[in-house]
Amino acid sequence: MHEGGSAEHRVHPTADVYLRVGAVLVILTVLEVGVFYVPAFHPVLVPVLLVLSAAKFALVVMFYMHLKADSKFFTFLFGVPLLLAVGVMVALLFLFFGALTLRGAPGAG
Amino acid sequence: MTHAATTHHTSLGLDNRKMAFWAFIGSECLLFTSLISTYLVYKGRSVVGPYPHEILNIPFTSVSTFDLLMSSLMMVLALAAVQRGDMKWGKIWLFSTALLGLVFLGGQVLEFTEFVHKGLTLSTNLFGCTFFVLTGTHGAHVAVGVLWLLTLWVRALQGKLGPANAMTVEITGLYWHFVDVVWIVIFTVVYLIQ
Numbered sequence: 001m002h003e004g005g006s007a008e009h010r011v012h013p014t015a016d017v018y019l020r021v022g023a024v025l026v027i028l029t030v031l032e033v034g035v036f037y038v039p040a041f042h043p044v045l046v047p048v049l050l051v052l053s054a055a056k057f058a059l060v061v062m063f064y065m066h067l068k069a070d071s072k073f074f075t076f077l078f079g080v081p082l083l084l085a086v087g088v089m090v091a092l093l094f095l096f097f098g099a100l101t102l103r104g105a106p107g108a109g
Numbered sequence: 110m111t112h113a114a115t116t117h118h119t120s121l122g123l124d125n126r127k128m129a130f131w132a133f134i135g136s137e138c139l140l141f142t143s144l145i146s147t148y149l150v151y152k153g154r155s156v157v158g159p160y161p162h163e164i165l166n167i168p169f170t171s172v173s174t175f176d177l178l179m180s181s182l183m184m185v186l187a188l189a190a191v192q193r194g195d196m197k198w199g200k201i202w203l204f205s206t207a208l209l210g211l212v213f214l215g216g217q218v219l220e221f222t223e224f225v226h227k228g229l230t231l232s233t234n235l236f237g238c239t240f241f242v243l244t245g246t247h248g249a250h251v252a253v254g255v256l257w258l259l260t261l262w263v264r265a266l267q268g269k270l271g272p273a274n275a276m277t278v279e280i281t282g283l284y285w286h287f288v289d290v291v292w293i294v295i296f297t298v299v300y301l302i303q
Contacts, residue, residue: 015189022182029178033171036301046302053297057290064185064286066279071123074131081135085142089149096150 012066021063028056130280134287141291144246145298148239155234159227162303166220173216174296177251180209181289184282194272200265203278206285207258210251217248240299247295250288257281 013021032052035041041048062068067075121128152161187202221241224230229237261281264270270278 012189012192013185015186018182018185018189022178025178025182026175029171029174032297032301033167036167049297049301053293056293060181060286060290060293064181064289065283071121073121073123074128077128077131077135078138081138085138088139089142089146092146092150 012069013063017063021059025056025059028052028059124276126276126280127283130283134283137287137291141243141246141294144239144243145294148243148299151235151239155236157234159224159229159233159236161236161240161299164224164227164229165300165303166223167300169216169220170296170300173213173220174292176209176213176216177289177292180206180213181286183209184285188275188278188282191270191278192272192275196265196271199270199278200262203258203262203265207255207262210255210258210285214248214251214255217244217251221245243299244295247288247291250291254281254285254288257284 032049035045035048035052061078067078183202183206187199187206190196190199190202224237229240231238231241258281261270261278
């Protein structure tokens, strides 16, 4: 059955787009590891890593999982639990640390 | 893109299997976030070692991360090949994806073995417990994905996979890419932010 008549009919990216996204993902990963090893970045290590990680996450979800081109309902099905999950994580961190932090207690692992 | 003749669409005009699978991925988000949250809540609360900075091997895990990212690229190339009916390349990319998944699993087995030899087990401390549960659950998902991919590959070899089954490959891809995005988060939160 062809999809042409359904609301789901969307054009997926071409192999060329997939390769470009793959190259960007590799560059972002190299940047992540590079930032980890450069002492000058240590004061801003956590926000920089979170931004780079979020960029990789978004690229995979938008292009490889086709959410950019697919029905917005799929974005809803994925986005609502994701927002709920992030909200729960932030609430737990506030509950246990008193403030939003990803750092552990000093001197411990 | 074509569907198998048995495909049903919902009243929204969307493929019912794809819609159900996105709902499943949403529930998986909640599962992995609960495990990541548990890791973060207990981060830095271990009273005995080994501690993360003493044991985590960033260069090794960076290679594993690169491996999983490349497997995601192979997966979308497999989907593109199947959609255009190029089953020769479809089979090659499907097998490559499964192979890279196996390499990732091999790396995880090596990492876990090394950690156990260094004294970190599930019951050593809070770090060991939360680390092994989180990365082990992810590894189990990768293992399921590899089996799924190999099943598709065998079906392709038997001539039972073609453009008419492209949605099956797309749904497999959704699962595989989700496993990849979970690792993107784990790599940052567990390995790089110590």
